[in-house]
Amino acid sequence: MNDLTMQAQRLTVVLEEDPEAAATLSLQLRTLGMESRYCRHGQHLIGEVMARRPQLVIMALEFGQQDGISMLRRLAECGYGGRVLLLSGVERKIVRIAERLGQALGLQMLASLDKPMRLIELRERLEALSSGHAPLDDPAAPPPCRIEELDRAFARQEITLHYQPQFELASGRLSGVEALVRWAHPEAGLLVPGRFLPLLTPDQNRHLTRRVLQLALEDAARWRRAGLCLSLSVNVTADDLMCPELLSLISEERCSAGDTPVVLEITETAAMEDELLGSEVAARLHLAGLEVSVDDFGVGFSSLARLQLLPISELKVDRSFVSQLLEDAQDAAIVEAVALLGRRLGIRVVAEGVEDLACLARLERYGCTHVQGFGLARPMPASDILALAGAQSPMRASSVASGASPGSTP
Numbered sequence: 001m002n003d004l005t006m007q008a009q010r011l012t013v014v015l016e017e018d019p020e021a022a023a024t025l026s027l028q029l030r031t032l033g034m035e036s037r038y039c040r041h042g043q044h045l046i047g048e049v050m051a052r053r054p055q056l057v058i059m060a061l062e063f064g065q066q067d068g069i070s071m072l073r074r075l076a077e078c079g080y081g082g083r084v085l086l087l088s089g090v091e092r093k094i095v096r097i098a099e100r101l102g103q104a105l106g107l108q109m110l111a112s113l114d115k116p117m118r119l120i121e122l123r124e125r126l127e128a129l130s131s132g133h134a135p136l137d138d139p140a141a142p143p144p145c146r147i148e149e150l151d152r153a154f155a156r157q158e159i160t161l162h163y164q165p166q167f168e169l170a171s172g173r174l175s176g177v178e179a180l181v182r183w184a185h186p187e188a189g190l191l192v193p194g195r196f197l198p199l200l201t202p203d204q205n206r207h208l209t210r211r212v213l214q215l216a217l218e219d220a221a222r223w224r225r226a227g228l229c230l231s232l233s234v235n236v237t238a239d240d241l242m243c244p245e246l247l248s249l250i251s252e253e254r255c256s257a258g259d260t261p262v263v264l265e266i267t268e269t270a271a272m273e274d275e276l277l278g279s280e281v282a283a284r285l286h287l288a289g290l291e292v293s294v295d296d297f298g299v300g301f302s303s304l305a306r307l308q309l310l311p312i313s314e315l316k317v318d319r320s321f322v323s324q325l326l327e328d329a330q331d332a333a334i335v336e337a338v339a340l341l342g343r344r345l346g347i348r349v350v351a352e353g354v355e356d357l358a359c360l361a362r363l364e365r366y367g368c369t370h371v372q373g374f375g376l377a378r379p380m381p382a383s384d385i386l387a388l389a390g391a392q393s394p395m396r397a398s399s400v401a402s403g404a405s406p407g408s409t410p
Helices: 003-010 019-031 042-052 068-077 092-104 119-129 147-155 202-225 245-257 280-287 304-309 329-345 357-366 382-390 394-402
Strands: 011-015 035-039 056-060 083-088 159-168 174-185 189-191 231-235 262-267 291-297 314-317 348-351
Touching: 011 019, 011 042, 019 035, 019 119, 035 042, 042 056, 042 068, 056 068, 068 083, 068 092, 083 092, 092 329, 147 174, 147 202, 159 202, 159 382, 174 202, 174 382, 202 231, 202 245, 202 382, 245 280, 280 291, 314 329, 329 348, 329 357
Parallel strands: 011 035, 011 056, 056 083, 174 231, 231 262, 262 291, 291 314, 314 348
Antiparallel strands: 159 174, 174 189
């Protein structure tokens, strides 16, 4: 690695109209081991990005006659491959629009920061950069794998699973797991889905779904023999649900797992397509005793009438609403509304992305039935699930520390 590359990986370019705010941010970045370049105009920012290819761009959403949203488009047009962090004192809805636009443009968006910035919050945002590696989607960075390696990965059984634990709010018990695919790459190490899923061909994607279901149900069978029965959630695509082979595949594999409850998760956008979950395949899955969950609920725009007609057993509230539940009244209102909708429709409501255990009482009061997130337990190998089930529930531990009884609603 040459000196210019090393400098770029420590460099942050800041676009901020207020010199005092920029100076404060520069000092905070230096404390965290990052160098910074200060820009007051959009054109200056683009020039710095093109010349230096910094690891991070931090910019305000409002400055002068320009705005941060237009600058996101310019960053995408110039092929910027680093991370982007937005600073804002504007309404949260506007910030969300900007974040989603950046993601749609292919930019790597970090969670935004409100002004004035606090050092501890900035440190949290920069954790993804602390390893010193080039951004994962940087065009200049070599891809972690080649497409021909994927076929060998299946043959060598390098595809593995980690499990995100899910807890029942009322009892605090471990009630289920969500299967998360990983690739144990012989050279690059354990790869998360974002590093290889975009490379999959349709045939490889179907092969991957079959492999994930097979591995997950094998693990569920081992847990069941040890006396632990958990529901098993598996993410599937729209194409997977439309595949007639899916039902027979799951039926064959479930026999060894003792009829483990299987939940097929599909994102809200795909779930609301007219021909998808109302299709023959979805109906047959439901009749066969399988459940369908709408993942990331609240991010897309759903037809509530269509939702009422579909064979759905579960809604998962997107983490973007849950993470700011205690600080943002609008986020809290959305979570409460989704929980009420689920309760009226007679389906489970799972809150994703729980990091602060202080929000558990609020989630239960709203009517959420299950929770998952890093604050409760991080994704783990199958071998660790039994130990987790035998240990004290993180929710019970939180309740003991606060003096509340598990499952009570203040």
